[in-house]
Amino acid sequence: MSVADDGAAAGASILVNGSKLELIDRGRGRPILFLHPHIGLEPSAPVFDRLASGGRLIAPSHPGFGRSELPATITTVDDLAYFYLDAMDELDLEQTLVIGVSLGAWIAAAIAIKSTARMSRLVLANPVGIKVGDRETRDILDVFAMLEDEFNEKAFADPAAARRDYRAMSEDELRIAARNRESAARFAWSPYMHDPKLRDRLHRIAIPTLVLWGASDRLIEESYGRAFCAAVPGAKFERIEGAGHFPHLERPKLFAEQALAFAALNSRY
Amino acid sequence: MRVYQFTEQPYFPAWPEHTGSLRVNLPNRKQDPAVAADLLHRYYDEWLLADELGLDIMINEHHSTATCMSCTAIVALSVLARETKRARLLVLGYPIGHRQDPLRAAEELATIDVISRGRLDMGFIKGVPYEFPVSNQNPVGVMERFWESHDFILKAMTSHDEPFNWEGESFHYRHVNLWPRPYQQPHPPVWSTTGSRANARVLGEKGYVMATLGTGFATRPLFDAYRAGYVAAGRPAPGADRFAYLGLVAVAADEAKARDRAEVVASYLRSSAIVAPQFRNPPGYLSIEDNMRVLRGETRQRSKTKDGRFVDMHGGSVQDLIDAGIMFCGTPDQVYAQIVEFCEYCGGMGNLIMMGHAGPMSHEDTVDNLTLFATEVLPRLKAYEQPRAEAPAEV
Numbered sequence: 149m150s151v152a153d154d155g156a157a158a159g160a161s162i163l164v165n166g167s168k169l170e171l172i173d174r175g176r177g178r179p180i181l182f183l184h185p186h187i188g189l190e191p192s193a194p195v196f197d198r199l200a201s202g203g204r205l206i207a208p209s210h211p212g213f214g215r216s217e218l219p220a221t222i223t224t225v226d227d228l229a230y231f232y233l234d235a236m237d238e239l240d241l242e243q244t245l246v247i248g249v250s251l252g253a254w255i256a257a258a259i260a261i262k263s264t265a266r267m268s269r270l271v272l273a274n275p276v277g278i279k280v281g282d283r284e285t286r287d288i289l290d291v292f293a294m295l296e297d298e299f300n301e302k303a304f305a306d307p308a309a310a311r312r313d314y315r316a317m318s319e320d321e322l323r324i325a326a327r328n329r330e331s332a333a334r335f336a337w338s339p340y341m342h343d344p345k346l347r348d349r350l351h352r353i354a355i356p357t358l359v360l361w362g363a364s365d366r367l368i369e370e371s372y373g374r375a376f377c378a379a380v381p382g383a384k385f386e387r388i389e390g391a392g393h394f395p396h397l398e399r400p401k402l403f404a405e406q407a408l409a410f411a412a413l414n415s416r417y
Numbered sequence: 418m419r420v421y422q423f424t425e426q427p428y429f430p431a432w433p434e435h436t437g438s439l440r441v442n443l444p445n446r447k448q449d450p451a452v453a454a455d456l457l458h459r460y461y462d463e464w465l466l467a468d469e470l471g472l473d474i475m476i477n478e479h480h481s482t483a484t485c486m487s488c489t490a491i492v493a494l495s496v497l498a499r500e501t502k503r504a505r506l507l508v509l510g511y512p513i514g515h516r517q518d519p520l521r522a523a524e525e526l527a528t529i530d531v532i533s534r535g536r537l538d539m540g541f542i543k544g545v546p547y548e549f550p551v552s553n554q555n556p557v558g559v560m561e562r563f564w565e566s567h568d569f570i571l572k573a574m575t576s577h578d579e580p581f582n583w584e585g586e587s588f589h590y591r592h593v594n595l596w597p598r599p600y601q602q603p604h605p606p607v608w609s610t611t612g613s614r615a616n617a618r619v620l621g622e623k624g625y626v627m628a629t630l631g632t633g634f635a636t637r638p639l640f641d642a643y644r645a646g647y648v649a650a651g652r653p654a655p656g657a658d659r660f661a662y663l664g665l666v667a668v669a670a671d672e673a674k675a676r677d678r679a680e681v682v683a684s685y686l687r688s689s690a691i692v693a694p695q696f697r698n699p700p701g702y703l704s705i706e707d708n709m710r711v712l713r714g715e716t717r718q719r720s721k722t723k724d725g726r727f728v729d730m731h732g733g734s735v736q737d738l739i740d741a742g743i744m745f746c747g748t749p750d751q752v753y754a755q756i757v758e759f760c761e762y763c764g765g766m767g768n769l770i771m772m773g774h775a776g777p778m779s780h781e782d783t784v785d786n787l788t789l790f791a792t793e794v795l796p797r798l799k800a801y802e803q804p805r806a807e808a809p810a811e812v
Contacts, residue, residue: 295695325709325712326712327705329700330705332700333557337701
């Protein structure tokens with residue numbers, strides 16, 4: 149959101165189970181699968197060139213977002229996770245570094261609890277998807293009950309840079325903005341931004357995992373991110389200063405460096 | 418013509434205390450239960466009067482709001498099914514887009530139909546946008562859920578030989594077997610509301626009674642879309658009884674007094690849009706195309722006067738509201754003439770939903786408004802022969 153969004157298409161698309169999935173496919177080498185947050189992909193964001201310098205970057209728009217079709221059977225994050233397992237099969241990805249931000253991190257975790265057969269490393273930035281507090285505590289501010297200026301105040305270290313001018317957008321860009329907003333609610337309206345089952349399943353993630361935390365996130369307390377990290381065996385936690393809920397947009401260079409450095413660590417893989 | 422008396426059962430004493438929102442987040446501490454009890458009893462008394470006067474009755478429901486204390490239409494219907502003698506009881510609507518349990522809805526409605534000995538008119542709506550944050554039903558997919566709920570309720574009401582099974586997208590039941598079953602056969606009449614031509618056509622295909630609100634002299638295209646759907650389903654053109662319209666009514670012996678009364682009735686429109694902006698457009702409630710318009714900052718103007726001027730329903734003057742056919746106001750002769758003119762414009766409109774009480778209108782004023790309408794206007798409307806448009810109005 150902080151970037152000048154020229155509305156560039158992601159560029160490529162593939163069919164997964166007969167459904168069109170638009171994606172960025174850029175760079176060469178080990179595969180990197182980037183899963184975007186609920187605000188959408190933003191193909192022109194600088195982070196994608198940074199990530200593509202470290203391997204073959206695959207960054208899809210989730211079904212229902214951007215220009216990706218929405219199969220009628222996909223209504224939950226769990227459905228998205230199975231869809232991406234099929235997409236990784238379709239693309240024949242191996243030893244993949246999977247990076248997710250916010251909703252994308254929830255999807256990434258939902259994939260990893262099912263199978264890490266095609267994954268080697270997992271990076272979860274400001275993840276949502278688990279329940280931490282008690283039943284009367286909303287862990288994540290209600291993004292569906294705030295206007296965009298308030299959302300920007302809470303989500304970004306620099307809210308002014310995040311403001312978007314919808315009147316200057318093309319029809320295509322407006323359609324994508326409207327689809328993204330609707331799809332966010334499709335997957336995260338209730339239970340709000342989480343799957344009550346996910347936390348108890350995170351122990352199944354048996355690949356090295358890094359939780360990144362944009363330290364200026366005012367939608368979610370850092371303790372939530374630390375609780376997420378604690379539920380994944382051996383996961384590391386690192387803060388990114390000067391960034392809020394979307395560190396890949398506000399600190400793209402640092403974000404890409406940390407993710408790629410983590411992926412380069414020697415390990416049993 | 419049928420005329421249904423309607424009030425939202427407002428808790429108007431809290432209205433001056435809002436800080437930008439009468440709905441969703443106005444703390445209920447601002448309501449005094451003893452005052453609420455007095456008001457509710459008074460509103461029921463006025464509905465009983467409507468029954469005696471030959472009017473029919475409409476109930477609605479809203480949630481978490483000082484504008485409307487009817488938070489479950491079923492309670493009001495239950496009271497009135499027993500206490501009224503002759504009025505038809507229209508619920509418009511029962512927000513099945515918010516309801517998690519359509520079996521319960523079918524049971525409630527069928528029971529009310531039996532107690533009232535077949536006086537229920539069953540209006541289904543998806544629910545207003547700002548109440549999805551209250552019900553927590555997902556606004557995404559609400560129309561699909563609405564139609565599944567509708568299909569289920571009608572099947573439950575019309576299945577009599579053995580329990581049936583339902584394993585749908587949104588609802589799951591086993592052994593569905595309604596006791597009691599509805600009094601009216603095969604089921605109470607179905608009504609719904611719309612503001613879109615696409616949906617109006619669907620309602621026409623189904624032959625349901627279609628109601629609009631605030632559309633004034635922009636109503637005809639919606640009615641014509643209904644007619645097209647109605648005829649496409651293999652029927653002759655629909656009669657006026659397939660159409661309903663909510664009009665605010667202020668009638669008095671002289672015009673000046675009617676105008677004073679109209680200012681109070683207009684408080685319904687002036688208060689109903691006071692809702693915190695963050696709740697007004699939950700994601701998925703409007704279509705992608707409509708949300709694109711919202712993002713562009715465009716607002717859809719839907720209230721038009723006879724001569725094509727757009728009127729802001731929530732902020733317009735009483736004269737604006739009269740010009741736009743949103744309010745019928747004046748002496749009995751004037752009100753009759755305004756309603757007939759509107760029906761002629763519509764090509765037939767056989768059910769007036771009359772907001773004859775709103776906001777802080779006193780009991781005495783309400784009694785006078787209803788009584789004068791029922792004695793001086795209603796008999797003439799009953800005798801009035803409606804047009805039956807066959808073709809769309811020429812633009």
